[in-house]
Amino acid sequence: MLKKRLIATILLKNKCVVQSISFNKFLPIGSLEIVLQFLEKWDIDEVIILDLDASKNKRTINFNLLKNSSRKIFVPLTVGGGISSFDDAKNAFHNGADKVSINSSFLSNNNFIQQVVNDFGSQSVILSADVRIENNAEYYVYANSGKNKIISLKKWIKQAENLGAGELLINSIVNDGMKNGYDTCLYQKITELTKLPIIALGGAGSVIHLVDLFQNTNVSAAAIGNMLYFTEHSTSKLKSALVKENINVRPSCFISYDEWNFELDGRIIPMNLKSLYE
Amino acid sequence: MNKIGVINYGLSNLTSISNALEFHQIPYKIINHYDGNFDNDYLGFILPGVGSFGSAMQIIKQSSLQEYLNLNINILNKPILGICLGMQLLFDKSEESEGEEGLGFIPGKIVRFSEDCLKIPHVGWNNVTHDNQGLFDGVKNKNDFYFDHSYYSENHSCSIAKSTYGIEFTSSIQYKNIFGVQFHPERSQIEGLKIFLNFAKICGVNFA
Amino acid sequence: MKYCKKCAYPENHPFGIIFDSNGVCSGCNVHDEKDTLDWNERINKLHKLLDRYKNTSKNNYDCIIPVSGDKDSYYVVDIIKNHFNMNPLLVSYNTHFNTLTGIRNLQNLKTKFGCDLYQQNVNPEFAKKIVRYSLKKMGSIFWHNHAGSTVFPIHIATRLNIPLIIWGLHQGVDQVGMFSHEDEVEMTRKYRKEHDLMGFEAEDLVDLEDFPSEIKNDMKKYFYPTDDAISKVALRGIYLSNYIRWDSKTQHEKMIKKYDYNTLGQIRTFNTYENVSNLLYDDIHDYIKMIKHGYSKVTDHVCQEIRLNRMSREEGVSSINYYQKNKIRHKKLFLEWLGMDGSEFDNNLDKFRNFSEINGDFEINGRTKYQNEFIVNSNEKDNPELHSFYKGLYL
Numbered sequence: 095m096l097k098k099r100l101i102a103t104i105l106l107k108n109k110c111v112v113q114s115i116s117f118n119k120f121l122p123i124g125s126l127e128i129v130l131q132f133l134e135k136w137d138i139d140e141v142i143i144l145d146l147d148a149s150k151n152k153r154t155i156n157f158n159l160l161k162n163s164s165r166k167i168f169v170p171l172t173v174g175g176g177i178s179s180f181d182d183a184k185n186a187f188h189n190g191a192d193k194v195s196i197n198s199s200f201l202s203n204n205n206f207i208q209q210v211v212n213d214f215g216s217q218s219v220i221l222s223a224d225v226r227i228e229n230n231a232e233y234y235v236y237a238n239s240g241k242n243k244i245i246s247l248k249k250w251i252k253q254a255e256n257l258g259a260g261e262l263l264i265n266s267i268v269n270d271g272m273k274n275g276y277d278t279c280l281y282q283k284i285t286e287l288t289k290l291p292i293i294a295l296g297g298a299g300s301v302i303h304l305v306d307l308f309q310n311t312n313v314s315a316a317a318i319g320n321m322l323y324f325t326e327h328s329t330s331k332l333k334s335a336l337v338k339e340n341i342n343v344r345p346s347c348f349i350s351y352d353e354w355n356f357e358l359d360g361r362i363i364p365m366n367l368k369s370l371y372e
Numbered sequence: 373m374n375k376i377g378v379i380n381y382g383l384s385n386l387t388s389i390s391n392a393l394e395f396h397q398i399p400y401k402i403i404n405h406y407d408g409n410f411d412n413d414y415l416g417f418i419l420p421g422v423g424s425f426g427s428a429m430q431i432i433k434q435s436s437l438q439e440y441l442n443l444n445i446n447i448l449n450k451p452i453l454g455i456c457l458g459m460q461l462l463f464d465k466s467e468e469s470e471g472e473e474g475l476g477f478i479p480g481k482i483v484r485f486s487e488d489c490l491k492i493p494h495v496g497w498n499n500v501t502h503d504n505q506g507l508f509d510g511v512k513n514k515n516d517f518y519f520d521h522s523y524y525s526e527n528h529s530c531s532i533a534k535s536t537y538g539i540e541f542t543s544s545i546q547y548k549n550i551f552g553v554q555f556h557p558e559r560s561q562i563e564g565l566k567i568f569l570n571f572a573k574i575c576g577v578n579f580a
Numbered sequence: 581m582k583y584c585k586k587c588a589y590p591e592n593h594p595f596g597i598i599f600d601s602n603g604v605c606s607g608c609n610v611h612d613e614k615d616t617l618d619w620n621e622r623i624n625k626l627h628k629l630l631d632r633y634k635n636t637s638k639n640n641y642d643c644i645i646p647v648s649g650d651k652d653s654y655y656v657v658d659i660i661k662n663h664f665n666m667n668p669l670l671v672s673y674n675t676h677f678n679t680l681t682g683i684r685n686l687q688n689l690k691t692k693f694g695c696d697l698y699q700q701n702v703n704p705e706f707a708k709k710i711v712r713y714s715l716k717k718m719g720s721i722f723w724h725n726h727a728g729s730t731v732f733p734i735h736i737a738t739r740l741n742i743p744l745i746i747w748g749l750h751q752g753v754d755q756v757g758m759f760s761h762e763d764e765v766e767m768t769r770k771y772r773k774e775h776d777l778m779g780f781e782a783e784d785l786v787d788l789e790d791f792p793s794e795i796k797n798d799m800k801k802y803f804y805p806t807d808d809a810i811s812k813v814a815l816r817g818i819y820l821s822n823y824i825r826w827d828s829k830t831q832h833e834k835m836i837k838k839y840d841y842n843t844l845g846q847i848r849t850f851n852t853y854e855n856v857s858n859l860l861y862d863d864i865h866d867y868i869k870m871i872k873h874g875y876s877k878v879t880d881h882v883c884q885e886i887r888l889n890r891m892s893r894e895e896g897v898s899s900i901n902y903y904q905k906n907k908i909r910h911k912k913l914f915l916e917w918l919g920m921d922g923s924e925f926d927n928n929l930d931k932f933r934n935f936s937e938i939n940g941d942f943e944i945n946g947r948t949k950y951q952n953e954f955i956v957n958s959n960e961k962d963n964p965e966l967h968s969f970y971k972g973l974y975l
Binding site: 261 | 384385386387388391392394395422423424427457487490491492493494495496497498499516518519520521522536537556558559560561562563564565
């Protein structure tokens, strides 16, 4: 049976991995290579690397950095940020990426996307959108870090389907960085609108948010960000906690916390263990 | 002569295949479709691939790779491992590109998942049931592997592994010296990397 | 070189540092949380967490506290043992080249607080070889100290089934604001590899072609326990600085008063509290930091004082200019112990030399000694007889 996926979103700013804490506020984490190395060990299902400054500076992610950092990584890699031409996508694939993620800016220049889909297949293209609800009624897609309203989500999804996208990555602007959970209404709505697999992004702060998302929507995957860096074996612990809640995820291959219980904030609850001297 | 040939017909993520082969120190060389003169110095071949059936077959035909593979696979009986689209190309034809013929090494047709109640593509980790031999020697049964495809081979008499997505389909196949995996072993962590090691052993690679 | 507009950190801080649109660094921005967070609420959170770990059957230690003869050891033990009534096991990795003050502080610690203390001492002959290698490979003489002090507590925890390690200050949060206090970041092998060990774990080094094979087995004591060993006890390492409003100077002064913590005069910084136990810290180690990164420990101390509003940026920069020019004194002693001559030492460092010994293109040019009240209460003097005390004895 196909499993729900736990996807790591890694944000890059000038080759440094960062965590985003609110609009335009970032904290430094460290190098991409070491982050990837440990996520691979910690049972992550898939990785999305987003270069935050690429679009703004009209460049792509540094492909040498991508190639060198992903040598020992054997889970699917998606790369996003500044992919605005067929050659950008081709270079991404030739340097270790399996998929490219292209943001709502595709609406202004989407010819190359058709070409990428034709040559590399629809499964190689993830289209992503930042969305926000308007008047408590309809969801709209925004560009420019949430500043410019572009198009209704419904219309955007239709366009994405027509282009032949493989998956949709939907980021809820209001939930992003707040650690209060995902916008489950949004995702439930989307899964009713399209047959494309949906990746939910924005709002995860703890395991209960993931449980809520998977129990109440039909998304294919949950993307998480900052939480990845707070604890030892972070994603392995998440996997064990999700399995305990009967969420259908790929269980941990390397590190098991199956015997342990978790607080609401996802941290481990200790058990009394025998000492060496007994 | 102790190496595997990885066929580059321009559409695949060769970097991850190379990384996977290097993990187990399997000697290999990339065979580029534009090279022209292909040598016959390989113990076996890997045919990776993403993209569409039609565009892939066109490049293969234009570059005379098809004759080359016919010679090495059907006459010299060297093993070949098709991955994802690469596995689909081994068949006669595919619904994806009606009218375009595949390599025809395995009898059968590739069809599309039904849109009725399934999300397409079939993307993510899904378990694979196999009998722990040959390509799957030492691989945990019902282990999850990573899939990302919209087309598949129905249950086939040469299936050596099966998975379920709405219906049961062939996740891996073996027909004489011809092997295929629908999933991405280079993206399926340790168990996936074992597939490469097993294929190398089947090819007779010397690990001294 | 860009510097933070508020503190004095440069943009090339080895942890990574981010300047916001006002030119203020991520370290200062996170530091601001100290004035906005509800610290009562945070201490209550800590209390709830520690309650979970209190071993009510008293058949084992509740937690491990990694300690040394300086830094926040006293403060952490005081909080955990006396304030929260836990039963900690103190664990220490001997970094050697101890000052008498450091040796005395550690023994005083276990005595005053009445705690069991496990200490790891490594074979000095092995130490020489790994120091020579790490100097060549990473331009570091302290790699094995960082490796040992961050892994010895883990080994003890996994062997004795003690599920909690309690650290004091999280350096990444404190210096560059790597995390918000509210993230309650815990200890990870990832952070250790990248930021404590400069990207090289022992497991990586022994596989390298140029690694001396005769010390491969000795390196195993620096290997991290397996993931299984860690998940078997569900080991967690927490940082008190996420729950307590951290002010290193004030905390040390409490410890000086209450528990007779001893401090030691420094050459290259005004902070006589923090790094008093290792003779080479305010010496060769600091010199190497300077030529590699373009700033030395006094900058870390200045940034702390600026952020806590005890020092203006002008005073801070002026102090940096003053202290970082002071010459080190123990190079000969160290190289004699290491069995390396001065030119070989300098050649090894050349690969990593990015800056001169005196650095800083700050706009402020003054050089003044910081005249604020950092107490020195130890009787230890720096004299030649002391060096012969070290020769032959690797303390």
